[in-house]
Amino acid sequence: MEKRPRCPDETLKKLPTYKEVREHVLRVSEEPLALPRSVSKKALVKYYTKIDKIREYLVKNVLNPLSALRDVLEVSFYEKIAANTLPEGVSAKEVTNKLIGKIRIINKLSREYRSKIAVSFDSAEARELYREYIGRVLSIVRRLSKLIEMTNNAIFELKRTPCIDPSVPVVAVAGLPQVGKSTLVSVLSTAKPKSSPFPFTTKEIIMGHVNVGFRRLQILDLPGILDRPPNDMNEIERKALIAITEVADLVLFIVDPSEDFYYGLESQLGLLRSLKDWVNTDILVAINKVDKVSMDRVERVSRAIADVLPNTKIVTISALKREGLSELMNAMIELLNKISK
Numbered sequence: 274m275e276k277r278p279r280c281p282d283e284t285l286k287k288l289p290t291y292k293e294v295r296e297h298v299l300r301v302s303e304e305p306l307a308l309p310r311s312v313s314k315k316a317l318v319k320y321y322t323k324i325d326k327i328r329e330y331l332v333k334n335v336l337n338p339l340s341a342l343r344d345v346l347e348v349s350f351y352e353k354i355a356a357n358t359l360p361e362g363v364s365a366k367e368v369t370n371k372l373i374g375k376i377r378i379i380n381k382l383s384r385e386y387r388s389k390i391a392v393s394f395d396s397a398e399a400r401e402l403y404r405e406y407i408g409r410v411l412s413i414v415r416r417l418s419k420l421i422e423m424t425n426n427a428i429f430e431l432k433r434t435p436c437i438d439p440s441v442p443v444v445a446v447a448g449l450p451q452v453g454k455s456t457l458v459s460v461l462s463t464a465k466p467k468s469s470p471f472p473f474t475t476k477e478i479i480m481g482h483v484n485v486g487f488r489r490l491q492i493l494d495l496p497g498i499l500d501r502p503p504n505d506m507n508e509i510e511r512k513a514l515i516a517i518t519e520v521a522d523l524v525l526f527i528v529d530p531s532e533d534f535y536y537g538l539e540s541q542l543g544l545l546r547s548l549k550d551w552v553n554t555d556i557l558v559a560i561n562k563v564d565k566v567s568m569d570r571v572e573r574v575s576r577a578i579a580d581v582l583p584n585t586k587i588v589t590i591s592a593l594k595r596e597g598l599s600e601l602m603n604a605m606i607e608l609l610n611k612i613s614k
């Protein structure tokens with residue numbers, strides 16, 4: 274049987290907020306319960322049936338999604354993507370485990386109150402116990418509001434992150450904003466990311482597939498990264514960096530050689546220099562947009578890149594005009610053949 278990669282899928286759902294839990298609990302408390310005539314001690318049965326409903330709701334809507342989350346967080350890539358949405362120093366796994374622990378406490382309370390109600394003296398006592406139960410459950414959930422909110426931010430982000438198959442090679446397309454990453458990914462792969470003349474159009478990690486001969490690749494279109502230390506990067510840039518360092522088997526670094534390129538050549542060389550230290554994979558460099566610059570300029574840019582990465586392979590392409598793409602693919606395959614996937 275083929276092993277399914279561990280991914281953020283439909284079992285990973287947003288958790289209900291305190292307000293939503295409270296509304297649900299109140300609805301259950303108020304709704305009339307039709308019990309069969311044969312049931313004796315109707316009032317008692319009524320209250321512990323309501324307890325069962327509340328417990329089932331919390332298992333289905335809170336505990337199950339949290340178990341799915343805990344599973345996904347076992348993959349270091351997703352764990353870092355989740356952590357990227359959390360305040361500094363907060364661990365996604367710790368938050369998840371804490372919430373799971375609290376829901377287990379509620380489950381235990383549910384069992385306790387169910388037994389107490391089952392042996393209660395009369396319906397007034399049963400109602401009192403039920404009220405006490407509701408009060409305790411809601412007070413636990415209310416105190417978890419902040420953690421639920423943080424977890425929902427992480428879940429929201431994870432659900433927008435593609436399912437990456439660890440058995441298929443991954444090429445991460447990196448570079449400054451506006452160099453043509455999205456244009457290239459859309460001409461090479463099944464993914465059709467938006468490209469535009471405005472920086473920071475790409476805010477998500479987008480995955481496309483490429484078939485070359487018998488080879489299948491996953492190619493990631495990433496948000497642009499500026500040439501600055503990771504601590505100064507914003508959440509979106511850091512997301513790109515996480516993909517590069519956690520899942521890439523090859524980094525394809527795109528350079529815009531244009532003289533009038535907004536961020537200039539120096540900052541592209543600066544980022545390339547940093548990437549060299551941040552990644553363990555090969556870096557393949559593609560000088561893009563050769564349709565709009567002179568050969569002389571391409572050669573000069575090429576030499577500057579070789580100064581930063583002396584042994585790296587450099588190809589020249591135009592993503593827009595679809596030039597140089599087969600040379601690029603060949604260079605990618607050659608580098609990926611070195612790894613065992």
Ligand SMILES: Nc1nc2c(ncn2[C@@H]2O[C@H](COP(=O)(O)OP(=O)(O)O)[C@@H](O)[C@H]2O)c(=O)[nH]1
Binds near residue numbers: 469470565590
């Ligand atoms: N002349 C030219 N323009 C390109 C080429 N590739 C991309 N562009 C343009 O560069 C701009 C930024 O492209 P985009 O793919 O969004 O860049 P990204 O920010 O790196 O994803 C868009 O206006 C593209 O049309 C190319 O090969 N030649």
Ligand SMILES: [Mg+2]
Binds near residue numbers: 454456467497
């Ligand atoms: Mg883009």
